[in-house]
Amino acid sequence: MLSVFLILALICGCSCYPSGAPESACTTMTPSHGVPPQNTSSPYVIKFSSSNFSIDSNFTVTISSKDGNTSFRGFLMEVFTDQPTPNQLEESEFKVPENAHPTCNGGATHSDAKEKHMIGLQWQPTTSFTGKVKFRATIVQAYTVIWKNVESEYLSVDYTAPSTSPSDVTTISHPISTISESPSDLPRCEPGFGCFKACPLTTCESVVMWRRSGNFVDFKIVARLDRPNNRWVAIGFSPTGRMPKTSVIMCLVDNGKISVEEGINKGYSFGPLSNKTLGLTNISASVVDSVLRCTFTRQINISGSVESIYSLTKKYFLLLGDGPIIGGTPGQHEKTPVKSESRVDFLVNENVGSDDPSKTLYKLHGSLMILSWMFLSSVAIITARYYKSEWRGMMPCGVKVWFAIHRTMMSMVFIITTASFIIIFIQVGSLLQETEGDIYVRYHPALGITVMALCVANPIMAFFRCDPGHKYRHAFHYSHMFVGTAAQILSAITIYFGVNLEKSNTPEEASYIVIAYIITYVIIEVILECQKYYRRNEDETETQILLRSTSNVPQQKYQKHQVNSFKLTVLTIHFVCMSMYCMVLIYFVATA
Numbered sequence: 116m117l118s119v120f121l122i123l124a125l126i127c128g129c130s131c132y133p134s135g136a137p138e139s140a141c142t143t144m145t146p147s148h149g150v151p152p153q154n155t156s157s158p159y160v161i162k163f164s165s166s167n168f169s170i171d172s173n174f175t176v177t178i179s180s181k182d183g184n185t186s187f188r189g190f191l192m193e194v195f196t197d198q199p200t201p202n203q204l205e206e207s208e209f210k211v212p213e214n215a216h217p218t219c220n221g222g223a224t225h226s227d228a229k230e231k232h233m234i235g236l237q238w239q240p241t242t243s244f245t246g247k248v249k250f251r252a253t254i255v256q257a258y259t260v261i262w263k264n265v266e267s268e269y270l271s272v273d274y275t276a277p278s279t280s281p282s283d284v285t286t287i288s289h290p291i292s293t294i295s296e297s298p299s300d301l302p303r304c305e306p307g308f309g310c311f312k313a314c315p316l317t318t319c320e321s322v323v324m325w326r327r328s329g330n331f332v333d334f335k336i337v338a339r340l341d342r343p344n345n346r347w348v349a350i351g352f353s354p355t356g357r358m359p360k361t362s363v364i365m366c367l368v369d370n371g372k373i374s375v376e377e378g379i380n381k382g383y384s385f386g387p388l389s390n391k392t393l394g395l396t397n398i399s400a401s402v403v404d405s406v407l408r409c410t411f412t413r414q415i416n417i418s419g420s421v422e423s424i425y426s427l428t429k430k431y432f433l434l435l436g437d438g439p440i441i442g443g444t445p446g447q448h449e450k451t452p453v454k455s456e457s458r459v460d461f462l463v464n465e466n467v468g469s470d471d472p473s474k475t476l477y478k479l480h481g482s483l484m485i486l487s488w489m490f491l492s493s494v495a496i497i498t499a500r501y502y503k504s505e506w507r508g509m510m511p512c513g514v515k516v517w518f519a520i521h522r523t524m525m526s527m528v529f530i531i532t533t534a535s536f537i538i539i540f541i542q543v544g545s546l547l548q549e550t551e552g553d554i555y556v557r558y559h560p561a562l563g564i565t566v567m568a569l570c571v572a573n574p575i576m577a578f579f580r581c582d583p584g585h586k587y588r589h590a591f592h593y594s595h596m597f598v599g600t601a602a603q604i605l606s607a608i609t610i611y612f613g614v615n616l617e618k619s620n621t622p623e624e625a626s627y628i629v630i631a632y633i634i635t636y637v638i639i640e641v642i643l644e645c646q647k648y649y650r651r652n653e654d655e656t657e658t659q660i661l662l663r664s665t666s667n668v669p670q671q672k673y674q675k676h677q678v679n680s681f682k683l684t685v686l687t688i689h690f691v692c693m694s695m696y697c698m699v700l701i702y703f704v705a706t707a
Contacts, residue, residue, distance in 0.1 A: 133189075135226050138218065141219035144263060145253065146189075146253065152263035153260065153262050157262040158181055158185045161266065168271065173396070175235045187230070189255035191218070192250055192252040194248050195249055196247070197246060206221065207238060207244075209221075209236045227403075230404055233368065237397075250267040307326060309466065311467045331412045331413065333412050337408050340405050340437075345440040346440060349365035349366065350363070351435075352432075353431055354425070358434070362379055363378050363380060366400055367440060368400075378391070398410070399411075427461045431459060431461075434453070434455075455467045477539070478705050481610075483534060487528045489700065491527050493689070494520070496599055502516075505682065533570075559613055570602055573595060614700070628700045632693070636693075639689045
């Protein structure tokens with residue numbers, strides 16, 4: 116009995132075709148699995164890339180589930196005319212991805228038994244044809260779960276085959292050859308291709324490959340999707356390494372339909388071309404085990420190309436990004452696109468690494484600026500402006516307490532700001548970048564340069580200040596205060612712009628922290644100004660104290676005075692708040 120069971124199991128196993136439906140199934144479109152097809156409504160649909168057939172638009176037929184999540188393992192698709200008794204249209208062909216192959220004289224089937232969420236097949240007639248056709252498929256969800264006669268809507272076709280006379284023969288690039296891979300190895304670079312990896316590891320979430328083929332370049336994008344539907348993955352050819360003026364080719368997976376669009380970034384938003392596949396051929400795509408494989412062939416020089424289509428004879432930075440599709444429209448990417456470390460020659464097979472994905476220098480620059488201006492400078496300015504009359508009997512190292520605090524902290528601000536300025540200059544390579552893009556991109560560099568200039572000017576002014584009692588001493592006092600206040604205000608705006616930069620990747624809460632810091636700082640200033648107004652008759656006026664020298668006025672002239680408890684409380688609150696804002700914001704920047 117056991118022997119009979121084993122023999123039957125082997126026979127059943129031999130009837131399973133993981134490499135596709137056999138020729139014997141072409142007529143009946145029924146797999147030999149020993150079970151009848153399901154009699155319930157199919158969870159799968161067949162969709163078209165366009166409601167009208169056009170060979171120029173790389174017409175694609177897609178099999179997917181209605182909910183976008185139900186997978187399948189195998190399929191057999193054929194094309195039928197709309198005659199009273201539908202006949203198979205054998206004079207047609209499918210251009211298939213690597214997990215499928217043509218069969219049944221104009222049909223197509225799977226070439227592996229891996230789970231698929233959708234598959235796109237490029238179709239066209241092979242001879243002149245006018246009429247209506249429908250696509251019919253048998254879809255295998257599991258060995259014993261089969262849906263038969265899953266049909267598309269009728270499609271109107273008016274196709275005239277091109278002349279094959281020698282004068283009309285055109286050069287068509289060869290389809291991309293591929294190497295079979297297991298899901299655990301995907302995505303990865305393949306031999307015979309140039310390759311750009313979006314990470315420094317052996318396996319990545321996404322890779323881009325290319326290979327020259329005559330007057331064409333074959334491209335292959337392999338990306339692991341966090342969701343198998345309603346996503347897009349795109350590559351961009353950028354002259355500058357930045358988003359504006361980047362030529363983009365985007366692979367879209369939208370409600371079971373896979374398509375490719377070509378466009379240009381207008382600033383930081385994608386705009387498709389009127390001809391969305393200009394210069395593109397051999398388009399195919401599939402999603403298997405949540406891995407999108409999108410392949411296409413692009414002309415090196417596009418005849419009659421528009422300005423936004425760049426010639427591949429030149430080198431460009433390669434950008435790779437992905438994002439959601441919302442309501443049928445590509446949404447903004449959720450992470451900053453990865454950029455190649457240098458310009459890429461797409462006519463040569465070479466491996467290209469990505470730019471620093473951790474953004475270490477950017478993060479260090481931002482963190483140092485936050486420490487300098489959100490904490491050190493704010494405490495130093497508040498102390499110098501409102502606490503000169505405090506700690507009168509204390510003279511550590513021969514200087515007043517407020518002056519020691521102010522000078523120490525502002526010296527640290529100068530050193531840290533200078534280091535931060537040098538770091539970002541090394542990273543960017545220039546002072547001012549392109550002025551295109553949103554307001555944060557346009558003004559953050561200029562504001563940062565202005566803050567750096569003011570930071571340098573103030574200590575120079577302090578070094579050359581005139582002696583106390585000099586007739587121009589007040590001029591130094593007000594100019595020094597103006598420059599310091601201007602630097603503090605501009606630094607707050609610069610930090611706000613910085614955390615809103617696309618490349619910062621900081622969460623939305625970072626903006627709220629900067630706003631809270633500004634509001635807190637203003638409230639502290641108002642409180643201390645009010646306190647100074649009401650205590651004017653008890654304390655020496657600010658003007659008299661400013662015109663005295665901490666080194667020339669004898670210490671005995673000052674009477675010991677206890678620090679005002681209210682002002683000390685306000686200073687403590689200011690210190691704690693600035694410390695907390697600074698630490699939280701640095702955390703957001705460092706972990707972005």
